[in-house]
Amino acid sequence: AQTVTQSQPEMSVQEAETVTLSCTYDTSENNYYLFWYKQPPSRQMILVIRQEAYKQQNATENRFSVNFQKAAKSFSLKISDSQLGDTAMYFCAFMGPPGFGNEKLTFGTGTRLTIIP
Amino acid sequence: GAGVSQSPRYKVAKRGQDVALRCDPISGHVSLFWYQQALGQGPEFLTYFQNEAQLDKSGLPSDRFFAERPEGSVSTLKIQRTQQEDSAVYLCASSSPTSGGHKDEQYFGPGTRLTVT
Numbered sequence: 001a002q003t004v005t006q007s008q009p010e011m012s013v014q015e016a017e018t019v020t021l022s023c024t025y026d027t028s029e030n031n032y033y034l035f036w037y038k039q040p041p042s043r044q045m046i047l048v049i050r051q052e053a054y055k056q057q058n059a060t061e062n063r064f065s066v067n068f069q070k071a072a073k074s075f076s077l078k079i080s081d082s083q084l085g086d087t088a089m090y091f092c093a094f095m096g097p098p099g100f101g102n103e104k105l106t107f108g109t110g111t112r113l114t115i116i117p
Numbered sequence: 118g119a120g121v122s123q124s125p126r127y128k129v130a131k132r133g134q135d136v137a138l139r140c141d142p143i144s145g146h147v148s149l150f151w152y153q154q155a156l157g158q159g160p161e162f163l164t165y166f167q168n169e170a171q172l173d174k175s176g177l178p179s180d181r182f183f184a185e186r187p188e189g190s191v192s193t194l195k196i197q198r199t200q201q202e203d204s205a206v207y208l209c210a211s212s213s214p215t216s217g218g219h220k221d222e223q224y225f226g227p228g229t230r231l232t233v234t
Contacts, residue, residue, distance in 0.1 A: 103213075105162065108159055
């Protein structure tokens with residue numbers, strides 16, 4: 001079974017600074033997907049960024065980028081120029097290779113990020 | 118179009134009561150997932166549908182939990198004889214649009230917060 005570990009329960013950073021959230025995972029699969037989801041206090045989970053394991057290039061979405069280290073099974077999220085609206089819980093999630101039974105997400109325990117004005 | 122909707126948003130049940138939680142996925146989404154999120158934790162997978170077929174129910178914690186999606190659209194998660202440990206937020210997600218988008222990307226509803234007293 002896959003596991004996802006987020007070792008930072010809480011983080012805080014000043015507005016406009018850069019912050020990196022850590023995530024490690026364990027799997028025996030070679031092809032899989034990794035995601036970062038954001039859950040603001042209103043509770044609707046929103047996809048921030050996705051990475052396909054077979055792609056070596058790190059995914060980027062505007063101010064959000066990842067550092068995907070496949071050999072180390074590490075998948076960190078970098079938020080640049082942080083904004084007050086980035087305050088939320090952030091979950092790292094794993095999905096197995098396409099196919100029967102692998103469509104579910106396995107989540108980490110989350111990192112509560114607070115952006116300080 | 119509209120996102121995933123869930124109802125009710127909040128439900129208080131006395132221990133031993135039965136509850137039914139509803140999920141309306143995004144129109145055209147083939148896959149539907151239920152997750153349980155305990156306070157301060159990441160979501161945990163409960164069950165998965167592809168159209169009306171329940172392909173994976175490995176995450177259902179006991180036989181008191183039952184889910185259905187009879188017409189391949191709306192889904193209902195039913196919990197019989199609720200217990201205090203059932204208190205959690207129940208999240209529904211849908212994915213796999215028949216055209217366009219990433220098949221692996223799950224879109225979440227706002228959740229139903231169930232409190233069992």
